[in-house]
Amino acid sequence: MPSTFMGLEIGKKGLMTHQQALHTTGHNISNAENKEYSRQRVVITAADPLYVPALNRSNVPGNIGQGSVVASVERIRDSFIDDRIMVEKNNAGYWKVRNEFVYQIETIYNEPSEESVRNRLDELWKSWEELSKYPEERSTREVVKEKAINLSHEVNYTYNQLYELRLNANRQIEARVNQLNMYGKDIRDLNERILKAEALGDNPNDLRDRRDALIEKMSELVNISVGRSDKDETIVYISGENFVQGEVFHPLAVEMDQTNDGLFKVVWKDTGRDVDIKHGEIASLIDIRDKVIRQNINDINSFAVNLVDLTNEVHRDGFGRRNETNIDFFRHLVISDNVDGNFDLNNDGLNDVTAIFKVSGNNRIDASAAIGINGTLTFVNNTELESNVQIDYNASDTALTIIKKINDAKLGVVAYMNHNGQLALKATTAQDVDKKNFMIRHLEDSGQFLVGLTGILKQSGPQGAFDYRRINDIIKFLPGREHITITPKFNPAAHMAVSESIMMDVDRISAARGKDVGGTGDVNTSNGIGDGSNALRIAHIRHKNAMVDTNTTFNDFYTAVISRTGTQGEEAKDRVKNQETLLKNLGNLRESISGVNLDEEMSNMVAFQHGYNAAARVITTMDHMLDTIINRMGV
């Protein structure tokens, strides 16, 4: 037999349940614009009925309902969608950063426009042609000088901007790692609080929302995955390694990588091991820094060093207005502090390599005539392995076919016939480390091609081989020092400038060619003041495939750099757009499940309000009932 006051209790429960439901509705409505929020739902269940099946229960029919209780407040969320969003955000982060950086590279090159390296280069070629027409005038010489200064500045500027951008990417890596650590720490703290709440049987919905939001932010930075299988421990992995495991947090750190110009690499702070980062913003920054920008810097360096070297090569042969010769037009800063090209590569205070950029043979040869000798050339690859590469030549080969063999082998050394019909060998950028850019690694000839025929080496065989890993190996070369160019100082694009002696006196610009007077065996006298043929030869460099490793002219080389950057930019732009659309759709999918619909909340509110009113009515009815019993019964 139930108590008289049971109805009041049921009414009270109804009031409380609906009040709770209204509170949750209010919570939902207040968070309607909160992007991290997932809507919550009050699960209302019937309270345990009277009586429990037992022998001492009151003998009344049925279980007597005891009203309603709030069983739980649920968060409505689909973690599979979360995982998909995580993967796509990861990609989006990668492309977003790449897009930003490639865009900056594009603006550095400032193409297509009139203020660019290409335009300045075109202007310089024009000025040489003008000089060839009026070699007697100082004014045309001044123009050549000024145009060359303009070009040098533009190249310096481009290099500096690229270099700055690279450092910027580097700094951003550090900032992103710090951000990641902050998120990791927050997740660890949330894990702790969530675990405590759950231990008490609560549903810490809002804390979970915050954790999910943090994980999502992390996924933009780096490739993470989340282990949710263990109820007590949410694990965040970076490349399969624990970053946060429940209440344990393994922070990351950045460390200067001495093998990579002292730029940052990402490591586990505890163990110092490298972190394997594949996607996300950090991976993108590393890619940009070590591949995209590095390649652009290498390209502008090759461009500068080859332009400087080729111009100087022709310029030195010519004669100035007052018979000056052997003068460099562009400044060539060398890597070593001595004339032998000895250089300390590993920074231990002792010279350990001979750094040679280019050597031209002593002998003029007919490049298209069969050489009539056999032998094998040995080179060393410009990769980390530095393995030997051999190129055979035989009697029916011409110098041109051998040049083609050498250039096709992509060894880091390219061969070409210079303007005097001599064979020249020069180094390209290195594939392993930038420090070894523009160094010839190894030259060896078992026969006479490099020795007697072209006059590059003094001796054939291993004993006559040049190898950069020995100091003073410059003595292996036959030609005099004026035909050997020592490796330029690091980043020649940064140092490109018109040489001091030209800056001081433009009359020294070699517009004329010369002849040998007095049987000295050396060209020593200008052809005359009206001769502009050397200027014309320099202007002719523009038509030559001067960038031997890519077999392009300077203009084509530069244009290819721009086209590569443009294509990278276009791809990044499209990918960012795709990711945006994808993420918008996925976001909508999640929103469709977890988002707050105000209309829905309103109608719920109306329903709950009515429920509340009705429950109050139950209590009033009970009140009337009790009033009847107490006041009207008249006992």
Next chain:
Amino acid sequence: MNRITNQMINNTMNYNLQRHQSEMDRIQNSLATGKNVNVPRDNPIASTNQMLYHTRLTEIDQFISNLNESKSRLDEVDTALQSTLRIFQRIRVLTVQGANGIYTSFELKEAAATEINQLLDELVAIANSKGATGRSIFGGHQTGTEDQPNPWVPIYQTLTAGNQGDAMIGVEYRGNIGKLKREVSKGEYMDVSVPGNEVFWATNQILTSNKDVAAYTAPTNQSIKVDGREISISAGDNIDIIIDKINNAGLSIRASKGGRNNLIMETTTPHQIWLEDVGSGTVLKDLGVLNPNFPEPPNNIDPTVTIGGMSIFEMVIQLRDDLVRGDQELIGGRDLGLIDMGLENILKHISAMGARTNRVEELAKRSEFEKSNVTTMLANTEGIDYAETIMNFKWLESVHRYALAVGARSIMPTLMDFLR
């Protein structure tokens, strides 16, 4: 059915508005700049094409400028040669008159000599004439320095015969055989000058060495330069081989061996032979052709060599002397013949200049044509089609308006509006 939330409607609307606005920004930028590519990413292929076209344009512009300059250089040469031609016609009249025995009296001879001396001065002045930039046009690469302003240096002497006073007895060429080259199209070069010792030369030059070189062999590998062409001589080459090499070098010079086993070189067109031993070579000196004391051209021929042939100045000087002497036979025979040869040479150069001028004009036309082609292509890749772009913009604008209108209506009503 998907649940739709207020935020979804909001997101979709924002996304679309953003998309429209970024596209409108792009179109507005291209309308404002008139270019459809502002960064390479807008269209990598078009942007590289634009760069190539721009470079090509500067190249063509340079060629056009070179061609214009070449034309004026050629015109300068042509003007000088036409004046020479005019003077020559007068000289020819005087010669014909002289050959007819008109200048019999002393006074008449004196008058003729004076006139010829003046014409000579004028001829030398033409040979030393300066171009637009104030530089000698007939000196090869020797266009004038302070100590040697002119390529042709006349030598004067007081002549009593015919009361001429200070008169020219010779003219020396101090220029060289360099030719001014211009790049007239990609990798194509054209000479726009002609050295004075080719133009102002009347006859074929014959150098006859007086040294017996039957037993001579070249001591080392070396090379000689004949008219600027390098000919390599190997150790052990004897006179016959050397002669062969000179004859096979494709020059307008014929070498032969004289009766005393001496070297004879003769030009096949009138010009001065230009000989050099390259570097420390000695072949030409050993053959007795070059003066070992003054081996540098010009005027480096050994004094023992018999030099035949003359410049037009020497020819006119000879004519004058013949006139003064009254040697009708020589005037009517040798001198008239020489004058005609000189005339012929000058006419040959005039027509060569004319042909070159024609070529320059043709090339200029071609370059202009190419320029307009490249400009068109550039405009096609670089410029925007305003009508089309504006149409697109208008279309986008109306889409944007619809989006705004629909958006404004769709986010407005909620259940709340209808609750009490």
